[in-house]
Amino acid sequence: MADKKLVAATFTPFDSKCEVNLSQIGPYIDYLTKRQGVKSVFVNGTTGESLSLSVAERKMLAEEWCKKAKGKMEVIVHVGCMSLKDSQELARHAVEIQADAIAVMAPFFLKPKTAEALRLYLQEVALAAPILPFYYYHIPAITGVHVPARDVIANIQELIPMFRGVKFSDTDLMDLGQCVSSSPPQWSFLYGVDEQLLAGLAMGADGAAGSTYNYLGCHANKLIAAFKNCDLDRAREIQFKLQELLSCARNFGFDLGVNKQLMINVSGLLLGPPRLPVMPCPPSNVQAIAKKYLEIFPEC
Numbered sequence: 234m235a236d237k238k239l240v241a242a243t244f245t246p247f248d249s250k251c252e253v254n255l256s257q258i259g260p261y262i263d264y265l266t267k268r269q270g271v272k273s274v275f276v277n278g279t280t281g282e283s284l285s286l287s288v289a290e291r292k293m294l295a296e297e298w299c300k301k302a303k304g305k306m307e308v309i310v311h312v313g314c315m316s317l318k319d320s321q322e323l324a325r326h327a328v329e330i331q332a333d334a335i336a337v338m339a340p341f342f343l344k345p346k347t348a349e350a351l352r353l354y355l356q357e358v359a360l361a362a363p364i365l366p367f368y369y370y371h372i373p374a375i376t377g378v379h380v381p382a383r384d385v386i387a388n389i390q391e392l393i394p395m396f397r398g399v400k401f402s403d404t405d406l407m408d409l410g411q412c413v414s415s416s417p418p419q420w421s422f423l424y425g426v427d428e429q430l431l432a433g434l435a436m437g438a439d440g441a442a443g444s445t446y447n448y449l450g451c452h453a454n455k456l457i458a459a460f461k462n463c464d465l466d467r468a469r470e471i472q473f474k475l476q477e478l479l480s481c482a483r484n485f486g487f488d489l490g491v492n493k494q495l496m497i498n499v500s501g502l503l504l505g506p507p508r509l510p511v512m513p514c515p516p517s518n519v520q521a522i523a524k525k526y527l528e529i530f531p532e533c
């Protein structure tokens with residue numbers, strides 16, 4: 234079985250005034266590589282609040298991640314925007330800063346209505362970064378674009394020669410299975426519903442990309458290793474623990490604000506508050522979740 238990849242979808246560090254704080258990116262990389270065993274990041278995605286950032290802020294962040302991660306970890310930069318022009322600008326920038334790959338979600342103000350419309354849109358973005366591996370970022374719960382990923386990627390290599398796979402953040406495992414079974418082996422499917430990673434792996438995902446791997450990376454690595462060793466009991470045990478933590482977090486209204494604060498408590502990194510409209514998490518709530526984290530995961 235080929236190596237399976239674990240990708241952390243990074244939070245955006247802000248200062249107390251909600252301005253981008255680049256000084257935390259070096260320590261963030263050290264934390265992920267040394268403490269969590271994570272060797273790939275997905276920058277400026279959902280967790281990174283990308284659609285709440287300006288194009289200039291996204292460029293600053295992507296550049297700093299690529300600069301500081303060089304030789305240490307792989308950087309996939311999400312360049313999806315509501316405007317094709319902005320996405321193309323970010324894609325060109327990703328080439329300049331030597332990102333390892335780009336990913337693009339469907340625009341979701343004026344939504345593509347068909348797989349063909351979405352494929353043509355993705356092609357236009359890919360043309361701005363023709364040398365970079367390209368991933369489609371499928372996250373219908375956020376975009377409201379419910380075109381099955383299987384339909385989006387049908388014959389897509391004819392339009393995007395550097396197409397390399399899907400970041401699949403959806404619970405529809407039949408769609409995932411159909412993507413896997415209809416795709417060439419060199420494509421990767423990174424599963425993005427952390428609560429059910431094991432199910433995604435069973436369906437043929439090549440790895441995982443999600444927010445919780447910022448602070449549960451070492452455990453997710455163990456889950457993946459157990460799966461590879463066909464030790465399903467052990468893999469399930471770890472998955473159930475992750476579910477227990479997220480179920481506790483959901484009782485406190487688990488959202489980006491809670492998630493970011495949990496990462497701050499666990500890692501000690503100064504990531505700041507989320508940006509409006511996301512509200513910061515009340516301290517008492519996150520203390521309860523962090524306590525649960527330590528109960529369930531006393532060590533790496």
Ligand SMILES: CC(=O)N[C@@H]([C@@H](O)[C@H](O)[C@H](O)CO)[C@@H](O)CC(=O)C(=O)O
Nearest residue numbers: 242278279280402425426427442443444
């Ligand atoms: C809707 C959402 O934010 N999904 C997360 C998951 O990692 C999610 O936080 C996790 O499964 C907990 O619910 C990722 O799929 C998103 C992601 O990877 C990103 O930040 O781009």
